[in-house]
Amino acid sequence: MKSITPLRAALAGAALLIGAWPAAAETLVKIGFASPLSGPQAHYGKDNENAARLAVDELNARKLQVGGQPVRFQLLAEDDQADPRIGTQVAQRFVDSGVKAVLGHFNSGVSIPAARIYAAAGVPQLSVSTNPAYTRQGYRTAFRLVGSDSQVGAALGHFAVQTLKAASIVVIDDRTAYGQGIADEFAKAVQASGGKIARREYTNDKASDFSAILTAVKPLRPQVIFYGGADAQAAPMAKQMKRLGLDARLLGGDMLQTPTFLSLAGDSAGGHFAGIPGGQLNDRPAGKAFRQRYQARFKQDVVRLGPQFYDGMMMVAAAMQQAGSVEPARFMPALTKLSYAGVSTDFSFDAKGDLNKAAVTISEVKNGQWTTRAVMQ
Structure with missing residues (x-):
């Protein structure tokens, strides 16, 4: 029988300990999503949600790290019913839940009052709402993902x-x-x-x-x-x-x-x-590829502004990686300065949170x- 020396036993024990050592725990990063998911505008809202979920799933599949720490994104989806009263309630629930960013809302009448709640909490809001008033309230947390009215x-x-x-x-x-x-x-x-x-x-x-x-x-x-x-x-x-x-x-x-x-x-x-x-999806190589992935996943075509919700999620993740932090106070300055080639357009923001260049x-x-x-x- 082969004898086991004390040194060999110690090395074997160390190997067992190393093999049993747990991997670094993932940091759960909550992202709020809000659009009308019921009523006559539900087709817009579901399109937005599909695209946001596609972005989250793709990011999680990449095993993303922020500041050397593994992260996993979780999308908290809410139906704001295109109603300002419901929308502000949703906004407060997001803040209370500890979301790090919000994708939404869809309707200007909802985004404008909800922006005050996100600004007070220091949570960045990336919206497709087009009424100019959305970014004219003076909130540095408001970002518009499309051209304005x-x-x-x-x-x-x-x-x-x-x-x-x-x-x-x-x-x-x-x-x-x-x-x-x-x-x-x-x-x-x-x-x-x-x-x-x-x-x-x-x-x-x-x-x-x-x-x-x-x-x-x-x-x-x-x-x-x-x-x-x-x-x-x-x-x-x-x-x-x-x-x-x-x-x-x-x-x-x-x-x-x-x-x-x-x-x-x-x-x-x-x-x-x-x-x-913005431009047409099929005019951008990344846009055409996005449409194909979207259709394969959801068995339907893009409705309207889902690609911008996808881009919004990707920009939040990119800003977090640049800043090395998932905390809004740390990554929001990076988001403000970000230049990002998205599936829908090329993004960069002015001091108000509007796109620097917006084609129609x-x-x-x-x-x-x-x-x-x-x-x-």
Whole structure:
């Protein structure tokens, strides 16, 4: 029998101890996510959540380390119901839960009041809300992942006058912070381009019958009707325009350029326009690859702003790695200075938290599909 010396026994024992030594424990990093996950805007919200979860899962698969410490991200998803009151309650729950960053909210009317809660807690908020007021409140925690209404509305206003040569333009909005905000910016740009707003009308974000409004504006013979609101209302408006014999182009913001508008409007969708902040996914190699991963995972196409939520999560992780910390006070300065090539666009922020450079893509419905008509800077 082979004898075991004291030294050999000691080395064997040490090897056993080393083999049994636990790996460094992961740091759990909570990230808040909020969008409307129920109601008529749930298709936007679910798209946003899918993309955010895809980013979290990809980061966790990489076994990411921050400051030499393994981290695992956990997405806390909440339905804010596109309601400012619910949204502020969600914001407070996120803060109480110890989230390190928030992806959301979707609606400007929710993001604007929620921003105060995140600012008081020092938690960065990365939102796709477009109303200019979101980043004009003076909160250094607010970051906008898309162009603002000032940029999108202005591009659409110039397009209506300079490209479509519309002499009679009607503006309708749903009185939400988003709808009214983008309609205001559109109207300003029309006037700045030498055009004229023939009439301004108002509805709400639950309406589906616009016959009275459209009948009232028909004598004005509008060439363009701008709608500030969502696809669920724009689609029946397009149908009713056709039924009433209104020979006008419907224009709107990013909430119109969706598969939902196409399916709900049917053969009434053709010839209408939408302006979205940023470029087209398929124009960017990383964007095209993202779309393929998204489709493979969720068995559906991207709806609208999910890619920006994906990019937002990736930027939070990149800023944490640069700062070597998951604490907002440490990584937020890195986020402020970050230059990041995302799947949706190239990101860098100005002092207010807005994008330094935001392209606007204007698309037209042709042959039942959204087709790029122009990209404006």
